[in-house]
Amino acid sequence: MLLNIVGLKSSTYYRWRSLIDQSLKPIKRNEGVIPGFSYMNDKPFKKVYDIYIQKYIKDILNDEYGKFYGYKKITAVLREKYNLKINKKKVYRLMALMGVLKSERKHIKQYKRICKNHEIKASNVLWEMDTKYIYIAETRQVAYLASIIDIFDRSIISCVLSLSPNSESxxxxxxxxxYSRKIKGKSKNLTIRTDNGSQFIAHDFEKLCINEKITHERIPAKSPNYNAHIESYHRYFQDECLAGKLFKNFEEAEEIIINYVNGYNTKRIHSAIGYRTPDAFYTLKNSSFKDSLVVRL
Known part of the structure; x- marks a missing residue:
């Protein structure tokens, strides 16, 4: 009634009142603003200004493996290597200002079937194996890379490059x-999971699994989600090792691939294992940290 008397719309009045209410609220310190510095973990009163943090980020991104990291892994490296007390949201904002944010991958859900859950509490319990095609440009050959990953510690424990995808490779x-894991003849609790490729269903390969008392699981047709860890590794392998490279010959391809796998195990950190490298995590398998991690698939 009063608004009608003074000729004022109710929407105008309530908008004006909300602005007044906001102006009366106490302003919180650094609300929504990057403070311009962060502190160190071991020196809680020592400031590290953002200009130095941005330099650290550039150094990480200039690394052979760090150039593929997103803001979460960059945050983990800043905490571990540079001893900074820093939040991933701040790293995200700094990387956005620097224009170095990685574009997020689009995950397309193609298969509705869900793998049966298993609890893997140690290394050398479940391995996944698959083959990747490698094109050698100058000789116009196709090579085949057979790789094995331990799904608990994410290590690539074996890779063999050959010119034929047969059971021998x-x-x-x-x-x-x-032999790498020193369990030759002591692998009765091990399961290896593969697809239905000709090299994996061959009699010779099955015979080796039986002799070593290894349980060989073959995934259902058209269900790569059952082999998700090795499939994920091959995606990173394609982007980080093969993309943009033209191999001259088999020997060059083998050397580059082996160097990448060694770096993948010893330098590249993984979020699934606490932002550690596979080698570092594997050395902790007898520690309390191992007991706190359960891999479900």
Whole structure:
């Protein structure tokens, strides 16, 4: 009634009142603003200004493996290597200001079937194996890379490059993995999971699994989600090792691939294992940290 008397719209009045209410609220310190510095963990009163943090971010991104990191992994490296007390949201904002944010991958859900849950509490319990095609440009050959990943510690424990995707290369990769983990002849609790490729359903490969008392699981047709960890690794391998490269010959391809795998195990951190490298996590398998992690698939 009063608004009608003075000829004022109710929407105008309530908008004006909300502005007045906001102006009377106490202003919180640094609300929504990057403060311009962060503190160190071991020196809580020592400030590290953002200009130096941005330099650290550039140094991480200039690394051979760090250039593929997103803001969450950059945050983990800043905390671990540079001893900074910093929030991932601030790292996101700084990287946005620098124009170095990675574009997020679009996850397209293609398969509705869900894998049966298993609890893996140790290394050398479940391995996944698959083959990746490698094109050698100058010789116009197609090579085949057989790789094995331990799904608990994310290590690539074996890889064999060959010019034929036969059972011999698959057997060589499996034997190499057994010797690498020092469980040759002691692998009765091990399960290896593959697709239905000809090299994996071959009699020779099955015979090796039986002799070593390894349980061989073959995933259902058209269900790569059952082999999700090795499929994910091959995606990163394609983007970080193969993209933009033209191999001259088999030997060059093998050398570059082996160097990448060594760096993947010793330098590249993984969020699934506490932002550690696979090698660093594997050395902690007897610690209390291992007991706190359960891999479900």
């Amino acid at each position: 698959a057997k060589e990769a499996l034997l190499k993995a057994l």
